[in-house]
Amino acid sequence: MxxxxxxxxxxxxxxxxxxxxxxxxxxxxxxxxxxxxxxxxxxxxxxxxxxxxxxxxxxxxxxxxxxxxxxxxxxxxxxxxxxxxxxxxxxxxxxxxxxxxxxxxxxxxxxxxxxxxxxxxxxxxxxxxxxxxxxxxxxxxxxxxxxxxxxxxxxxxxxxxxxxxxxxxxxDEELPSFLSSHLGSDGDRGKNLYCSDISSRMFEQELISSNKIVQNGREVYKWAVTTVPKGMKKVLENASTPLNEVDWFVPHSANLRMIESICKRSEFPLERTLYSLVNYGNTSAATIPLSLANAVTEKKLRHGDNMLLYGFGGGLSHAGLLIKWTI
CATH class of the missing domain: 3.40.47.10 (Thiolase/Chalcone synthase)
Known part of the structure; x- marks a missing residue:
């Protein structure tokens, strides 16, 4: 906590x-x-x-x-x-x-x-x-x-x-939103997802210097489906909150198959997972706020809902938060 x-x-x-x-x-x-x-x-x-x-x-x-x-x-x-x-x-x-x-x-x-x-x-x-x-x-x-x-x-x-x-x-001391968090990074795997700029090398490895996104999708997928469920568990342990008290899971909307695998491994129901990728694709740092904004528009969220947010990707960095929806 x-x-x-x-x-x-x-x-x-x-x-x-x-x-x-x-x-x-x-x-x-x-x-x-x-x-x-x-x-x-x-x-x-x-x-x-x-x-x-x-x-x-x-x-x-x-x-x-x-x-x-x-x-x-x-x-x-x-x-x-x-x-x-x-x-x-x-x-x-x-x-x-x-x-x-x-x-x-x-x-x-x-x-x-x-x-x-x-x-x-x-x-x-x-x-x-x-x-x-x-x-x-x-x-x-x-x-x-x-x-x-x-x-x-x-x-x-x-x-x-x-x-x-x-x-x-x-x-707001009376009604705070933030219950717990967990952060991490696996920088040695950064070569699997990058956009080159000043340097064309990473850990002595030559990179494609195109100033465009380069991704080893298979490796990123394997990393995410193992890292995120473990991180989710850490977030909940830090808040002394069981998984069944989470109302919504809001992961980074990278790929629906990846989200399905994360939900399966973490034993969280897909039907209580919010994502924005179907109509917006992978918008990197914008996927989670777009998922939340869409859920507000669709009137899915209730005051007091517990929400587990988890971002993951380039870095390879990841960060999870348990928040209480108080809007």
Whole structure:
């Protein structure tokens, strides 16, 4: 059990208008709808237009949050954007979002833990608010993965899409959201999922220097289906909470077959698992907030529900949180 004085008080999301369906991909690479759905569960994904970037998606997700919950962000004192697709190396996406929102007195940082980014961001925000260093934090998970996807590689381009979600975290001693957490990384396996940049080597291994996502799907799959169930168990042990008291499991929406295997190994029912991949694809740091936002829209979540969030991916990093839904 962790001490928390932080509460999630609002959530918003945004996805670009353009859809890239499996039938569309059939015209680009050697694939088809049946092959993609059978292996991934994905039917379509959203694609940012040429002049739409992660900062734009982040800003629109926050605006959606403000409109849905009638919230002001003028007094936000920290903006954390979780992304692996920043507009620039510098300034940060968070700084660009701060400028778009016109928040004058706030810190702004980007956090890159790839597909585990949003859960790492929540963990950080809880620590900042609970410690008293900050009072009101925006955590945004947003990506424009289409801009770093190789549309000649059918093993990766069928997976990725664009979108974003945002939550507002405020100081609240009476009704905190955060119950426990567990973090980890297996950096020696980073060569199985990367996007090259300055360096073309990793642990003396030559990398494909294409500035596009490169993934060894088989190895990432094997790592995830063994690592995540163990991590879920750690999160629950840290909160002294049995699995049957978890109302919803919200994993990173990488691949439906992977989620099915994780649920089977952890003995958690698939029907109480939230995912966003069917219509949005793998949006990395955005998958979990998109899953939550969709569940809110569909009125699946109830005040007081226990939710086990688990992000995992590039790094290979992973992070799990047990939270109580208090919106």
């Amino acid at each position: 962790i001490i928390s004085k932080a509460r999630i008080t609002a959530i918003g999301s945004y996805v670009p208008e353009k859809k890239l369906t499996n039938d569309d991909l059939e015209k680009i690479v050697e694939t088809n709808d049946e092959w993609i759905v059978q292996r991934t569960g994905i039917k379509e994904r959203r694609i940012a237009h040429e002049e739409e970037f992660t900062s734009d998606i982040s800003y629109k997700a926050v605006k959606n949050l403000m409109e849905k919950y009638n919230k002001s962000v003028d007094d936000v004192d920290m903006v954390i954007v979780c992304t692996m697709t920043p507009d620039f190396k510098t300034p940060s996406v968070a700084s660009l979002v701060q400028a778009k929102l016109g928040i004058k007195n706030t810190g702004a940082i980007d956090l890159n833990a790839a597909c585990a980014g949003f859960t790492y961001g929540l963990h950080m925000a809880n620590g900042l608010v609970t410690s008293g260093l900050n009072k009101k934090v925006l955590v945004i998970g947003a990506e424009t993965l289409s801009k770093i996807s190789d549309y000649q590689d059918r093993t990766t381009c069928i997976l990725f899409g664009d979108g974003g979600g945002a939550v507002l975290i405020e100081y």
